[in-house]
Each structure stands twice: as C-alpha cells, then as structure tokens.
Amino acid sequence: MLSDVGLIGLAVMGENLVLNIENKGFSASIFNRSTEKIDKFLNGRGLDKKFYGAKDIGDFCRSLATPRKIIIMVKSGNPVDRVIDQLLPHLDAGDIIIDGGNSHYKDSSKRYENLKREGIHFVGAGISGGEEGALNGPSIMPGGSAEAWPEIQPIFNKIAAQTSSGEVCCNWVGSSGSGHFVKMVHNGIEYGDMQMICEAYHIMRFGLNLPNDKIADVFDEWNKSELNSYLIEITKEILRYENEDGERVVDFILDSSGQKGTGKWTAKAALDYGQPLSLIAEAVFARCLSSFKEERVEAAKSFTHSEYIFNGDKKLFVDNLKQALYASKIISYTQGFQLLKAASNEYKWDLNLGDIALLWRGGCIIRSVFLNQIKNAYNNDKHLSNLLMDPFFNKVINKSQDSWRVVMKEAISLGIPTPAMSSALAYFDGYKSERLPSNLLQAQRDYFGAHTYERVDKDRGLFFHTNWTGKGGQTSSSSYQV
Secondary structure (H helix, E strand, C coil): CCECEEEECCCHHHHHHHHHHHHCCCCEEEECCCHHHHHHHHCCCCCCCCEEECCCHHHHHHCECCCCEEEECCCCCHHHHHHHHHHHHHCCCCCEEEECCCCCHHHHHHHHHHHHHCCCEEEEEEEECHHHHHHHCCEEEEEECHHHHHHHHHHHHHHCCECCCCCECECCCCCCCHHHHHHHHHHHHHHHHHHHHHHHHHHHHHHCCCCHHHHHHHHHHHCCCCCCEHHHHHHHHHHHCECCCCCEHHHHCCCCCCCCCHHHHHHHHHHHCCCCCHHHHHHHHHHHHHCCHHHHHHHHHHCCCCCCCCCCCHHHHHHHHHHHHHHHHHHHHHHHHHHHHHHHHHHCCCCCHHHHHHHCCCCCCCCECCHHHHHHHHHHCCCCCCHHHCHHHHHHHHHHHHHHHHHHHHHHHHCCCCHHHHHHHHHHHHHCCCCCCHHHHHHHHHHHHCCCECCCCCCCCCCECCCCCCCCCCCCCCCCCC
C-alpha cells in the first residue's frame, strides 16, 4: 500500500511532525541521509505505526501515492537544494515538494520558479511551535504553488494547532516565497518579544532586587491578563525551575545568547523595503552584544556604575512595567505587520493580514491573546495604514504612555539597558510626531551631496537644491527614497 505523504529529515522537528501526521490517520514514508536514524526511529517512537522506512530516494518516491506529497525537513540553504536535486529524477509532473524548514524566502521564491518549469509544485511552509508544536499541532504558514493547496490542505488542517474556539491555525498565505516570509517575520517578532520579557525580568531582578520566585509570581499574574502568551507562560516556569540542590537553574545560565539567523533576515528585509523595524533590529543587536561576555566583564570593571537606587513603591512600579511591556509588544507586532504589508505590495502577494494573525493564535511561539485584536483590526479595515491607528490599539497606547515613560526613566537611572522597549517608545514618539528633524537632515545631505529636498510650501514630488556655499553649481544628484 502506498503512503499518503513522505518526509525527509528525521531531526527534532521532522521526527515529531511525522509522528503528528501518522497520529492524525495518515500513512507516511520516511527517509534520512543517515539510514541509522530510520532504523532507530522505526524501532523506537515509530514502532508499530503506519510508517515505511525507505532505503534510498528512488525507493522513497516509489512508495508514495500520486500526486506525491513530500515534506523536506532539513537544514536551510544548500541541503534543501541537494535533496530537491536527488528527488527530481524520480518525480512526475504535478508532484508536490514542501519545504517545512526555516528557509530564506528568496531561496523559496527561486525554488518555486525553478520547479514550476519542471512541472513540480513547490510549497514553502513556515512551521512554528518547536518540538511540542510539531508533535501536537503547530502553526503552519504555507505559500507557493496554489495548485498544491487542495492536495495538501486535508493533511495540514488535521495536523495544525487549533484555537480554543476550534479555528485551524493553518491557511494558504500566497504565492512564491510568501510562506517563508511570513514565518521569518513571525520569528522576528519572536526575537522582540523575548528580548522585552528579558528586559522586564532584568529590571525586576536587578533594579527592584526581587527574588526569582516573586518575579515568577508577577509573570504568572501577567499571564492571566492582556499579556497572556506562550512566552510569558514559559518564563514563569523557567524562573521557578530548580535543580536537585534546590537552586534556580536560570541563575546558572551564562548570559550569552545565540541565534539562527531569522531575526537578522527580518531586520535586513526591513532595510530592503524601507520599514522602521527598530525594535526587532535592537533585539537582534542585543543578542550580538550579549555574546561579548568577556569584554563586558572587563568593561564592568573599568566604568563607574549608577549609584541610583530605586526607593519607590515596587508594586506600583511593577504595574507600570506591565503597561510598558504591553505597549512595547504592540509596537513589535505593529512593525512586523508593516513589513508584511510592504512585502505583499512589493511582490503582489495580496497577504491577508487578519488571517495571518489567526495563524499565530495557536501552536506557535508568539501566540498571545491580543492577536484576536489584530485580526479584528484588519477585518474592520483591510487597508489599515498602521495598527496604531486602529481604535483599540490607539486607546491602549494612549492609556499606557505615562507608565511607559516612567519605566524607561527608571531603567536609565538604574543603568539597566532596555534596547527593545526604549526603541519601541522612540518609534511611537516618532510616528506621532507631526514634525521630525529630517528637514535639517535633508539640508545636510543637500549641502554636501546636492541630494535635493522637498519644501513645505510646495507640492510633494517637487525637488529643490540650494547652493549653500556659493561655490557650487546648480547641478544636483537624483533624488531617491529609503
């Protein structure tokens, strides 16, 4: 009997995803570069289940019902291309290749075009939720060949997470590399969320001198409010986790962070499309700075430290911190959705931003209760210029402003870095400023480079140049946008 679906790559995500597929009633063929993993899986977690362990790529392809549906779960980049090259001689027109890894969206766009010429349907499917999500229901963001969606939808909808109201956290995103672009932005927002939670922890731990159990209690309370989210939930569990000696494990973890690159990709994409993703970029840079552990230790010895000590009402301040974190999180999602909109316009993907918010309400790392409000915002106004202009978020931000500023002032006085939350406030202040100092900046550019400027008393689109020194001519450089 032929298998319903095939999966290549039995690392953590691949192994758990194929178990999820089988558990939902589908048979699956599996293949892995190192065949020892196949045998280990079939004799372990896959024992007595509807799996076929293929010995080579040809055997793997012959074991699949047509049109073949093949999920690739290998490291991004060249490994994906190598697997596709191995598959192609064994495939027929109409077969479907699904890349479920963290591939770069431009790579997915190229694969989409290349495979289209071969008559093969390509799907770049962003999958979020980590090991647990892959096994029990992830958020899935598929995009690519629309012809493939009717064939894979029954499988994807079965294995995807569901919201508490039963809505499936999986839907077709768009063409070409859109699925992996949406997943990339998801991961960028994840970077921002994690950094801001860590900043809140840092303030409470070393600014207010609260012990881990008290901070865990704070996060526990926050998780029962508008801040309810997966990352808040796991943070309180981490802070309470003890080793065999009754010591909090978090205190023994080196403060040097790693990254896999999706946050950096998001920041670079923002620069490509002229979007001010300042918060997510700062979250990436914060990880970079953390990696200079030895240098930071030496610097700590070389510079004086703030002598300011917090002596206010800690409970009131924690309440202010909650509002500051909430407002900053809204900015993080705002920036992420602005980037999605910009890319959608650039590539004519026609992304449904409200539906994307739905995809993230269950199964994924950034799932949070206020994604419902984001969905509502875009449902109410498909052409919404910015989430901050939605009545709900407008009201929240206005209400949170004072608390936000109090927290940032205290953090500065205490000498505690808050790059993500500070940049969130700076973005908000910039966005709501009728006048920014870019008039002076444009004058500077025109002075040294004849880059021209627009005038407040003339129509937009008309550009002018001033001979600032009296020594230059009237020739100007061409104008350009960010």
